[in-house]
Amino acid sequence: MTAVDLTPVQPQHRFDEAKLTAYLQRHLPDFKAPLTIQQFKGPTASPAFLLHMPGRNMVLRKRSQPKKGSTMAESIERDFGLLRALHVAGLPVGVPQLACTDETVIGTPFYLLDFVPGRQFRDPNLPGMDSKQRQAHYDAMAATMAGIHALAPTATGLPMNGGGLDYLNRQIATLCEQYRANRTEEIGAMERLLDWLPAYVPTDDLTSLMHGNLRLENLVFHPSEPRIVAILDWDLALIGHPLADLAINCMPYRVTIPGMGSLQGTDFIETGIPGEPDYIASYCRHSSWPAIRDNGIAHWNFYLAFALFRVAVMAQGIVKRGMASGNASATLKAYSAVMRSVANQAWNLVDGGDD
Numbered sequence: 001m002t003a004v005d006l007t008p009v010q011p012q013h014r015f016d017e018a019k020l021t022a023y024l025q026r027h028l029p030d031f032k033a034p035l036t037i038q039q040f041k042g043p044t045a046s047p048a049f050l051l052h053m054p055g056r057n058m059v060l061r062k063r064s065q066p067k068k069g070s071t072m073a074e075s076i077e078r079d080f081g082l083l084r085a086l087h088v089a090g091l092p093v094g095v096p097q098l099a100c101t102d103e104t105v106i107g108t109p110f111y112l113l114d115f116v117p118g119r120q121f122r123d124p125n126l127p128g129m130d131s132k133q134r135q136a137h138y139d140a141m142a143a144t145m146a147g148i149h150a151l152a153p154t155a156t157g158l159p160m161n162g163g164g165l166d167y168l169n170r171q172i173a174t175l176c177e178q179y180r181a182n183r184t185e186e187i188g189a190m191e192r193l194l195d196w197l198p199a200y201v202p203t204d205d206l207t208s209l210m211h212g213n214l215r216l217e218n219l220v221f222h223p224s225e226p227r228i229v230a231i232l233d234w235d236l237a238l239i240g241h242p243l244a245d246l247a248i249n250c251m252p253y254r255v256t257i258p259g260m261g262s263l264q265g266t267d268f269i270e271t272g273i274p275g276e277p278d279y280i281a282s283y284c285r286h287s288s289w290p291a292i293r294d295n296g297i298a299h300w301n302f303y304l305a306f307a308l309f310r311v312a313v314m315a316q317g318i319v320k321r322g323m324a325s326g327n328a329s330a331t332l333k334a335y336s337a338v339m340r341s342v343a344n345q346a347w348n349l350v351d352g353g354d355d
Contacts, residue, residue: 005120006038006050013039013047015106023105027098028112032056046079046235050115057115059094062108073101076109081157082234083113089151092116092144092220092230116230118220124252124261124273126216131272136226138274139282141219144228145249146286149208149242156209156239163207164241171244172197172306175313182313182320187340189347193309196350202299206289210245212236215252217261243297246283247307250276254304255311255342258334301349308346315339 009015017037024031032054040048040059049060066075080099087093094113101109126134153160161167176194183190211218213236220230253276256262268275274282280297287293297303315335322332 005041007041009037009039009049010047013049019105023100023102027100030056046233051112057117058097058112059115060110060112062106062110072103073109076101076111078158079234080111082237083111085156086151086231086234089155091147091151092228093234094230116220118223118229120220121216122261124216124263125266125271126273129272131270133226134272135274137216137221138279140221140226140228141214141216141249142279142282143286144219144231145211145214145246146283146288148211148214148231149245150288151209153207153209153239156237158209158237158239160207160239163205163239164244165201165203165205165207167207167210167238167240168201168244168306169198171240171310172201175310179313179316182316184316184320184323187343189343190309190312190339192351193305193343193346196347197306197309200302200350202302204243204291204298206242207239208242208245210236210238210240210242212238212240212245212248214245214249242289243300243303244306246280246297247300247303248310250279250304251307251311253279254308254345255338257311257315257338258331305346305349308342308349312339312342312346315342 017035020037021033021035024035025033034054036052037060038050038052040050042048046061046063051058051060061079063072063075063079066072067078070078076099080096083093083096087095094116097112097114099109099111103109121137126137129137161170176198179190179194211231211234213233214231218231218233219228220232221227222229252261252263254264256264263273266273268278280300284292284296315338318335319332319339322329322335
């Protein structure tokens with residue numbers, strides 16, 4: 001973590017630091033003043049703050065919006081409970097310290113966990129490393145994803161919701177509904193995917209914890225070793241299908257999203273970064289699922305198509321909201337291009353033919 005990752009607390013997220021100090025003095029063992037606070041750069045859906053105390057740094061997380069069907073307090077308790085379960089299971093996360101559902105302290109429920117120092121990489125091309133170092137860091141990410149999927153779902157405290165096959169069916173139905181509601185133009189590939197995906201869901205009913213947004217940027221590496229010391233951004237975690245999670249993890253190979261890193265155009269031989277097939281092989285080697293470890297992944301193109309379709313639906317939502325607000329920016333046009341590109345990629349994976 002470097003200074004470039006931190007900023008003063010943004011106006012829309014400011015809170016009464018004196019009230020927080022008083023609360024921590026009562027509830028956090030070994031708390032020492034003075035307390036100073038900075039905000040981590042990144043998405044604002046669940047803003048994060050670095051709390052500096054003498055001899056100790058901690059992370060405060062709160063939510064801008066609750067999870068669907070939950071109150072803000074329930075969402076924070078869910079997040080905190082998951083982190084405690086992950087810590088007990090030995091997955092690399094900051095040690096959870098306390099959860100506060102009293103909105104009078106900072107205006108919204110929050111939780112605290114220990115800050116884990118290390119390196120984060122915003123660019124998946126890992127500039128400044130040699131080929132062996134890049135390969136080792138990607139292997140560590142594949143091993144970490146396999147470790148997430150190895151955890152018994154019942155140990156997470158998250159609702160099972162029917163398991164992996166139900167997750168795929170529910171997600172596809174929801175994404176199709178969202179796309180139809182936000183459609184601004186007709187894209188032939190998307191229209192065909194709306195029919196194809198629900199009809200061809202694989203029957204390999206694997207069920208696991210899903211991180212939902214695992215990418216290099218959400219990992220903290222040891223200061224000098226290709227070893228992951230913390231996994232960040234568990235906001236989208238749920239019980240679902242491990243191969244859908246892996247496909248989402250592989251999106252940098254397939255998609256260039258405005259403001260996010262991409263591996264499109266990367267020279268994998270020169271850089272040492274594994275291409276998608278080699279990265280998948282690394283995941284399979286680390287997998288705790290015997291069928292995957294021994295035989296590889298069946299129906300991989302389906303899972304990739306699902307993940308690409310998911311990106312297209314998200315991009316369509318951004319385009320629809322931008323058009324409704326009268327936004328005609330270059331970024332909005334870029335998302336429109338992303339939507340068409342990934343839709344064609346997805347359809348080419350399962351049938352073929354551009355639109």
